[in-house]
Amino acid sequence: MKRQRRSVCPIAFSLDLFGDRWSLLVLRDMVFGKRRHFHEFLESGEGIATNVLADRLNRLERAGVVEKTPDPADRRRRIYTLTEAGLDLVPVLLELVVWGARHDPATPVTEDFLRRVREDREAVVRDFRQRLSARVPVRPSDTVAPE
Amino acid sequence: MKRQRRSVCPIAFSLDLFGDRWSLLVLRDMVFGKRRHFHEFLESGEGIATNVLADRLNRLERAGVVEKTPDPADRRRRIYTLTEAGLDLVPVLLELVVWGARHDPATPVTEDFLRRVREDREAVVRDFRQRLSARVPVRPSDTVAPE
DNA sequence: AACGTATACTTGCGAAATGCAACCAGACAG
């Protein structure tokens, strides 16, 4: 993936980094799925390839959106976490959820969640940020992603 | 661009449609640049290729995000406008602007605009929607008795 | 009516990105 700046537009700047079919799904897994390990990202239902995943994680790390640290509990593993810049993507992801849910007739997103976002957007964003910076342990039941 | 549904996730649903480097730039041109013709999209600084542009416009039209109507003033032209589903993307685009502006040290986005978005987000969204739907698209009923 | 130009595409082709399977090295577990 060759990606250099195409223009000074802030949207183009954003898309130059994560404007593809996979980057935001990996970030979604970190935000909503609370995944942190390579193999956990692979397990998301969409089936990303290992080489593409490795590439995206490196790219996001170089861009300062994701941080890679060794796992003290198992030296084979690395822990991928969001930086502050990564946490700033929560609103982007939320709007993608809102649009997708509204226009997908078969969405599993609950009306309740959408109402919360509509009525108290700031609180929802704050909530996700806090839960992530507090390093809440992985709870599979919280996942929005498939399987 | 082969794109079928990868999962039930609303984010994946969104990205299956416009998760690439060009779709959102075209939509940006419609929302912020008020462009409506094929050649206008080509003139945007990023330099999209004609075949890719044609493909994206068709894809967005089939998805019901964009509408293609003949231009009564020049029959070579078509006018591309946003549908309601397209207007629903304004919040997504705004968040991309916010993220891009915050993390691009050389952004041209004014602090004033960012403050408006922060402080009265709903109003900004409403504003763009209105300005766009005010540009009344061609409606057959309107052309019955031309001036 | 004839001619040049504008517009919205399509086509063809080399280059890049993706998807898939296989392979590999370092750690861990028994």
Place this chain on the structure above:
DNA sequence: CTGTCTGGTTGCATTTCGCAAGTATACGTT
């Protein structure tokens, strides 16, 4: 020491992209 887990890399076929050229229809000018 052996087998397995983890996080990758490598190689290759397929798909998509980027670029240049070509085409069909419509317009504007003379």
